Every structure is written in C-alpha cells, then in structure tokens.
Amino acid sequence: MKRRDFIRLASMAGIGASAFSWAGIARSATPAQLGTVPTNTGITGRVVVIGGGMGGATVAKYLRLWGGSGVSVTLVERETAYTSNILSNLVLNGQRTISSLQYAYSNLATRYGIKVLKGEVMAIDPVGHSVALADGSKLPYDRLVIAPGVDFDTFAGLESPTAQALVPHAWKAGPQTTQLRNMLLAMKPGEVFAMTIPAKPYRCPPGPYERACVVADWLKKNRPGSKVVILDANPGIIAEPVAFGNAFNVVHQGVVEYHPGVTINSIDATTMSLNTSIGNLKAKVINAIPPHKAGKVVVANGLANAGGRWAGVDVLTYQSTAAPGIHIIGDASATTQPKAGHIANQEAKVCADAIVRLLAGRSPDPSPITNSACYSPITSDTASWLTAVFAYDPASGTMLPVPGASGEASARSTENYKEMTKWFNTLMEDSFA
Numbered sequence: 001m002k003r004r005d006f007i008r009l010a011s012m013a014g015i016g017a018s019a020f021s022w023a024g025i026a027r028s029a030t031p032a033q034l035g036t037v038p039t040n041t042g043i044t045g046r047v048v049v050i051g052g053g054m055g056g057a058t059v060a061k062y063l064r065l066w067g068g069s070g071v072s073v074t075l076v077e078r079e080t081a082y083t084s085n086i087l088s089n090l091v092l093n094g095q096r097t098i099s100s101l102q103y104a105y106s107n108l109a110t111r112y113g114i115k116v117l118k119g120e121v122m123a124i125d126p127v128g129h130s131v132a133l134a135d136g137s138k139l140p141y142d143r144l145v146i147a148p149g150v151d152f153d154t155f156a157g158l159e160s161p162t163a164q165a166l167v168p169h170a171w172k173a174g175p176q177t178t179q180l181r182n183m184l185l186a187m188k189p190g191e192v193f194a195m196t197i198p199a200k201p202y203r204c205p206p207g208p209y210e211r212a213c214v215v216a217d218w219l220k221k222n223r224p225g226s227k228v229v230i231l232d233a234n235p236g237i238i239a240e241p242v243a244f245g246n247a248f249n250v251v252h253q254g255v256v257e258y259h260p261g262v263t264i265n266s267i268d269a270t271t272m273s274l275n276t277s278i279g280n281l282k283a284k285v286i287n288a289i290p291p292h293k294a295g296k297v298v299v300a301n302g303l304a305n306a307g308g309r310w311a312g313v314d315v316l317t318y319q320s321t322a323a324p325g326i327h328i329i330g331d332a333s334a335t336t337q338p339k340a341g342h343i344a345n346q347e348a349k350v351c352a353d354a355i356v357r358l359l360a361g362r363s364p365d366p367s368p369i370t371n372s373a374c375y376s377p378i379t380s381d382t383a384s385w386l387t388a389v390f391a392y393d394p395a396s397g398t399m400l401p402v403p404g405a406s407g408e409a410s411a412r413s414t415e416n417y418k419e420m421t422k423w424f425n426t427l428m429e430d431s432f433a
C-alpha cells in the first residue's frame with residue numbers, strides 16, 4: 001500500500017461493517033456523508049466519556065454516528081478547548097501559534113448532539129456505574145470511556161512548583177510550549193539547549209527527536225554556535241532512526257549532540273544544571289521531558305493494572321481488564337501500538353464500534369485493523385514520515401504490525417512537509433469537526 005493510500009484511509013480504518021449497516025449507511029459512504037446522527041438504529045444506552053482529546057472527542061462523535069440518537073453521550077472535559085500536541089513543536093520555531101492548534105467542542109455538541117460538560121472527573125464507581133466530578137455532581141453510565149492522556153513523573157530536584165516553572169517539559173501543549181519558545185528566543189549565540197527523553201513508552205515516539213531537529217534548525221539560523229544536547233534514556237533513537245540519524249549526523253551536524261542510554265539523577269533549576277550518568281551538564285535552557293504514566297483519573301481509580309502505570313485493556317473493545325463496563329483508550333492504555341494521536345483516533349473508532357455492538361447485544365468485531373501516520377519536521381521546510389498498520393492477532397490477543405505495511409521515509413523532502421499539514425487537518429477534522 002502506498003503512503004498516500006494510508007493517509008486517505010486514515011480516517012476510515014477501525015470501522016466495523018455492522019456499525020454501518022445498523023446505521024443504515026452504505027459502506028462506501030465518504031466521511032462527509034457520515035455527518036448525520038441516525039435516529040432509527042434501535043440501540044439505546046448512556047455513555048460517559050472522560051477527556052475530550054484525540055481519543056475522547058473521536059469516540060464521542062463516532063458513538064453518536066454509529067449508535068444513533070438513542071445512544072446518549074456525555075463528554076466531560078476539564079478545559080474549554082483542546083490544544084493539539086501534534087505540530088506543537090512548530091510553536092518553538094515560530095511557524096505555529098498555540099491558538100492555531102486549538103479546537104472548540106461546539107461542533108461535537110451542535111452537529112452530533114453530544115452533551116459537552118466542562119469539569120474534572122475525580123472518582124469512578126465501577127459497581128454503581130457512575131462518575132463523580134470535582135464539583136460534587138455525579139453522572140450515571142451504562143458504559144464509561146476514559147481517555148485522559150498522560151501524567152508525568154517528577155525529576156529529583158524539581159519537586160517544588162518554583163523549580164518546575166523554570167524547567168518546562170512542554171509535553172502537553174499550552175502555556176509551557178509558549179514559555180519554551182520564549183526561553184529559546186532569550187538564548188544568546190553559543191549557548192546550550194539541553195533536552196531529556198524518557199525511556200519508552202512515552203507519547204509520540206518520534207516527537208522528542210523531531211523537537212531536537214526543529215530547535216537545532218532554528219538555533220543554527222538565529223543563534224549561531226549554539227547547541228542542542230540530547231540526553232536519551234533509551235539505548236538509541238527509537239523512531240525513524242534513518243531520518244533522525246541523518247538529521248543529527250548530517251543535516252544538523254555540529255549543532256546536535258546526541259547521547260543515548262543516559263540516566264538523569266537530578267536537575268538543579270537554580271544553576272540550570274543536570275546531574276547525569278555521563279556527568280554534569282550546564283545549559284541555558286533545560287527542556288526535561290519526564291517519564292510518563294496514564295492520566296491521574298486512571299491511576300487514582302485503580303485502573304492502572306499494567307505495571308501500576310498504564311491501563312490494561314482488551315484491544316477488541318478497549319474494555320479495562322480491571323473493571324467491566326469501563327473502556328480506556330489513547331495514551332493511557334497499555335497496547336502494542338504507539339502512544340500517538342493518530343492511534344488514539346483509531347482506538348476510539350474500534351472502541352465506539354465495539355460499544356455500539358455490545359449495546360445491541362452483539363459481539364465485537366473479531367479482527368480490527370488500525371493504522372498510524374506521522375510526519376516529522378527535520379527543518380523549517382522539510383519533513384520525514386512514518387506509517388504503520390496493526391491487525392488483531394488472536395494468538396497473542398494483541399495488535400501486531402502487518403508485515404510489509406509499515407515504513408519510514410527514505411529521505412526528508414519539502415513535499416512531505418506540505419503533506420504534513422494535509423494529514424494534520426484531516427486527522428483533526430475527523431476528531432473535532
């Protein structure tokens with residue numbers, strides 16, 4: 001399959017055949033034609049979705065499109081709008097603003113009849129089938145979907161809010177991203193930008209390497225003599241090794257200094273220094289990306305049964321292996337697929353299809369397929385890409401890469417850079433429009 005076909009199919013993968021027939025929609029329908037909530041499916045149920053990010057917004061929308069108006073969907077989100085992490089590295093070089101990455105929830109409410117509630121879910125009662133919000137109110141559910149994204153560990157030395165404020169991770173797009181951009185602008189020629197990469201799994205495997213490239217490219221043009229020092233906890237580049245290996249050794253040679261297998265012992269925000277397994281390093285800017293775990297609502301409610309950090313799920317339904325009736329999608333779940341926005345969108349569709357079937361008293365699709373595409377800027381006008389297709393493997397009960405259907409760009413190009421915007425807009429429309 002060609003890369004363009006992946007992109008074209010991106011918004012369709014994960015769709016189960018019977019969801020279409022229940023909804024009375026032809027299988028060949030285009031995404032635009034799918035934009036109406038059917039009234040005649042005969043399926044009823046109350047679904048609460050926690051978190052309106054890449055996974056939560058998509059599952060809410062497709063539950064209504066495939067389940068119909070009898071499936072009431074309430075989406076609880078603590079922010080007023082969603083800020084995309086995808087492309088947020090381009091805020092650092094000034095090519096994007098944070099506001100250009102923001103998505104309102106109004107389409108989900110007006111076009112699909114989703115009840116959007118601003119609030120934070122604190123507690124889940126899996127026996128009584130309800131969730132409790134921070135304001136004390138409760139919401140009953142027949143099925144609960146949790147899509148809270150990730151939370152972060154704290155580096156030794158950065159325990160106080162004051163220290164944390166001086167060392168932004170900017171791994172959740174928003175004010176920290178703008179702060180990191182401002183810190184970059186304040187650098188003088190010859191100064192060091194140090195960044196740390198946590199051991200996998202973390203969200204967006206190529207993301208930190210992409211960030212290093214974007215920053216290196218900007219420093220080379222605007223702060224000559226400056227360097228990006230990468231301290232990677234992993235034994236080597238874990239995504240797009242060809243593209244990033246070339247970027248570090250050739251394109252940004254002399255600007256990027258890459259160190260694999262590094263442990264961060266502590267960070268001192270007052271002296272801007274890192275104590276690491278390969279020695280001490282002082283920098284003008286420290287961008288320390290901490291190890292990740294599932295969002296707090298998962299961990300606090302006893303659903304992080306995969307190593308105490310991630311939610312174990314059955315990938316046919318994304319139902320928690322710790323509590324029936326609760327589905328966990330996106331970055332918070334432990335699957336063999338990468339923690340990525342595109343995958344969160346795909347998991348959401350498999351999950352929506354499974355819930356609709358379960359509400360109708362049927363079995364989930366036994367052979368879901370998901371895919372992922374990701375573009376990585378290498379300079380301000382070139383990018384590489386990475387794609388993967390995953391299929392359910394009944395023997396292992398996991399999603400495994402389809403042989404021959406995955407790959408990365410052989411070289412960066414300006415065409416890739418242009419297609420990156422198309423891919424991004426298509427994905428975000430599929431989730432939020």
Ligand SMILES: Cc1cc2nc3c(=O)[nH]c(=O)nc-3n(C[C@H](O)[C@H](O)[C@H](O)COP(=O)(O)OP(=O)(O)OC[C@H]3O[C@@H](n4cnc5c(N)ncnc54)[C@H](O)[C@@H]3O)c2cc1C
Nearest residue numbers: 051053054055078085120121148149204330331340341342
């Ligand atoms: C710099 C960067 C670049 C990236 N680039 C790419 C890329 O190119 N391609 C790609 O596919 N992925 C990329 N990603 C990864 C992608 O952003 C995540 O994988 C994706 O956002 C995960 O979706 P999610 O729904 O699990 O979580 P999120 O999108 O983080 O959404 C979680 C939502 O839940 C809300 N929430 C959490 N807890 C509660 C609660 N208790 N109550 C109410 N609301 C709650 C949050 O406010 C948030 O809106 C990138 C990430 C970063 C940091």
